[in-house]
Amino acid sequence: MTAVEIELSGIDKVFPTPEGDIHALATTSLSINAGEFLVLLGSSGCGKTTLLRLIAGLVRPTNGQIRIGGRDLWPGKSRNRQAIQDMGIVFQEANLFPWLTIEKNISLPLSLKGASKSVLRETTRRLTKLVGIEGFERRWPRELSGGMRQRAAIARALSYDPQILLMDEPFGALDAMTRESMNLELQRIWMATQRTVVLVTHSIAEAVFLADRIVLLSPRPGRIDTVIDVPFERERDVRLQTSGEFQKIIRLLRDRLEHA
Amino acid sequence: MVHGVSETPSRGGEKPRKRLLMPWTACSTILLLAIFLGAWEAYVRFFGVSSLILPPPSAVVGGLIVMVGETETWNHVWVTVYETVLGFFFATVIGISLGAVLGKILWLEKTLNPFIIATQVVPKVALVPLFVVWFGFGPSSKVIVSAVLAFFPIFTNTLLGVKSVDTGHREVMRSLNASRWHTFWRLELPSALPYVLTGMEIGVVLAIIGAVVGEYLGGNAGLGHMAVAAMNAYQTNQLFAVIILLTGLGFSFYVTITALRRLIVPWHESVFVNRDQG
Ligand SMILES: Nc1ncnc2c1ncn2[C@@H]1O[C@H](COP(=O)(O)OP(=O)(O)OP(=O)(O)O)[C@@H](O)[C@H]1O
Numbered sequence: 001m002t003a004v005e006i007e008l009s010g011i012d013k014v015f016p017t018p019e020g021d022i023h024a025l026a027t028t029s030l031s032i033n034a035g036e037f038l039v040l041l042g043s044s045g046c047g048k049t050t051l052l053r054l055i056a057g058l059v060r061p062t063n064g065q066i067r068i069g070g071r072d073l074w075p076g077k078s079r080n081r082q083a084i085q086d087m088g089i090v091f092q093e094a095n096l097f098p099w100l101t102i103e104k105n106i107s108l109p110l111s112l113k114g115a116s117k118s119v120l121r122e123t124t125r126r127l128t129k130l131v132g133i134e135g136f137e138r139r140w141p142r143e144l145s146g147g148m149r150q151r152a153a154i155a156r157a158l159s160y161d162p163q164i165l166l167m168d169e170p171f172g173a174l175d176a177m178t179r180e181s182m183n184l185e186l187q188r189i190w191m192a193t194q195r196t197v198v199l200v201t202h203s204i205a206e207a208v209f210l211a212d213r214i215v216l217l218s219p220r221p222g223r224i225d226t227v228i229d230v231p232f233e234r235e236r237d238v239r240l241q242t243s244g245e246f247q248k249i250i251r252l253l254r255d256r257l258e259h260a
Numbered sequence: 261m262v263h264g265v266s267e268t269p270s271r272g273g274e275k276p277r278k279r280l281l282m283p284w285t286a287c288s289t290i291l292l293l294a295i296f297l298g299a300w301e302a303y304v305r306f307f308g309v310s311s312l313i314l315p316p317p318s319a320v321v322g323g324l325i326v327m328v329g330e331t332e333t334w335n336h337v338w339v340t341v342y343e344t345v346l347g348f349f350f351a352t353v354i355g356i357s358l359g360a361v362l363g364k365i366l367w368l369e370k371t372l373n374p375f376i377i378a379t380q381v382v383p384k385v386a387l388v389p390l391f392v393v394w395f396g397f398g399p400s401s402k403v404i405v406s407a408v409l410a411f412f413p414i415f416t417n418t419l420l421g422v423k424s425v426d427t428g429h430r431e432v433m434r435s436l437n438a439s440r441w442h443t444f445w446r447l448e449l450p451s452a453l454p455y456v457l458t459g460m461e462i463g464v465v466l467a468i469i470g471a472v473v474g475e476y477l478g479g480n481a482g483l484g485h486m487a488v489a490a491m492n493a494y495q496t497n498q499l500f501a502v503i504i505l506l507t508g509l510g511f512s513f514y515v516t517i518t519a520l521r522r523l524i525v526p527w528h529e530s531v532f533v534n535r536d537q538g
């Protein structure tokens with residue numbers, strides 16, 4: 001029924017270092033459907049960021065093949081630019097440009113694509129409101145708190161409405177309340193736009209609340225430990241978190257994480 | 261002491277603190293200068309030092325006042341300014357372009373590196389007589405000396421700046437499929453600018469030195485020539501006056517570049533920290 005958007009087959013990633021090779025990811029195969037909300041869960045250092053960077057074409061797999069929307073990501077020596085043209089990334093660090101104001105940072109992707117001034121202004125107005133940093137448009141990134149910078153980075157990734165959204169612990173620096181409202185907001189955006197989302201998180205509850213499917217990674221070397229389908233109907237409500245079924249999945253994941 | 265403290269602090273109360281501190285530092289600077297000059301004057305008078313060797317500050321100020329009153333002096337100042345500005349301009353243009361290009365093209369940098377290091381360590385002032393022979397006693401030889409001296413800090417800092425672009429920032433541009441031109445213009449250049457400005461701050465001081473050394477060794481114009489002329493006429497107090505003029509000149513050039521820093525990279529730590537911490 002649904003098309004496969006991201007396909008990893010037999011992926012290995014080895015980082016050679018002077019102290020010896022680091023096997024960050026071992027023989028990983030994974031298919032992510034178009035419109036799916038997939039969450040990567042796992043302990044620190046188990047290769048979540050590496051997996052995301054592989055999908056984004058920022059690092060090259062040592063072995064295996066990656067296809068994005070049917071296109072081979074590494075057909076030759078260099079990465080296939082077309083394969084990643086419709087992809088937005090929220091990095092683990094906000095990675096805002098310190099020489100651009102928040103507003104200019106958010107509109108950077110669109111301005112690279114040559115959008116008009118009025119489009120840029122309209123987009124930043126909409127997005128700063130969406131992520132809750134309106135009033136800070138003219139500030140330098142360093143004048144914002146860590147969580148606000150992270151929200152600006154989310155706005156930057158959303159600004160050009162990419163088909164695939166990769167998010168590396170986007171809410172890690174936020175307080176519980178803001179985090180909850182950002183989760184709801186993300187679910188709403190995802191439902192309205194039917195984009196493919198791959199999100200990395202440390203929070204089991206966040207994973208269960210947001211995901212269609214959770215991929216649990218185990219460390220050293222990183223590999224897929226368990227894949228869990230999350231059956232809850234959309235649109236999910238915060239009250240869902242107190243239900244027995246929700247708690248059951250959380251317990252299951254916690255068990256697996258302890259074993260891994 | 262507390263004059264100038266406004267009731268409504270703008271931007272998080274940084275200003276009042278700064279205004280309180282400024283007069284105090286200014287006072288102590290002036291006090292220190294007064295003590296220094298007083299001690300100098302006293303030393304010369306008390307020990308009867310020959311004014312040929314060390315003129316008292318009063319004689320220096322006298323010489324300076326006479327000098328400032330003569331249009332001849334201002335012609336010399338103008339010549340030195342002209343040579344410095346032109347030399348600094350060439351150094352900036354060539355230093356930034358070459359630094360940017362070599363920072364981007366790794367094999368070229370590797371190939372040229374031994375030559376660059378060699379030209380760095382060669383005592384360039386020793387080459388000045390050669391430049392005079394090649395380019396004559398006019399201003400052009402001074403412009404070249406000035407440019408050669410100012411070039412290296414600007415070049416090396418630009419090179420360093422282009423090469424120290426943050427990996428995370430690079431990945432943002434890469435994930436956006438940014439072209440080489442966009443990556444240069446929107447990422448590498450702005451991120452290198454603080455380095456470039458540091459190079460220019462060092463460079464502008466060297467540019468003046470280059471011009472003055474050139475004037476020492478040849479020609480009959482500029483503050484460097486004035487200094488030599490004063491020496492030859494045994495007018496040590498005038499030599500000191502020339503040095504004061506040169507210091508003033510150097511100071512105004514330096515202040516200009518520092519102002520440029522505030523204008524061009526207002527986002528950078530070097531500007532920010534000063535503002536936040538008074
Ligand atoms: N560029 C690199 N060079 C060498 N080793 C690397 C590199 N990137 C990642 N690694 C290694 O690969 C492993 C997985 O790292 P990764 O960043 O993917 O972990 P993670 O699951 O995202 O962890 P966290 O939750 O702490 O962000 C780690 O052991 C790390 O040291």
Ligand SMILES: [Mg+2]
Nearest residue numbers: 048049092168
């Ligand atoms: Mg990570």
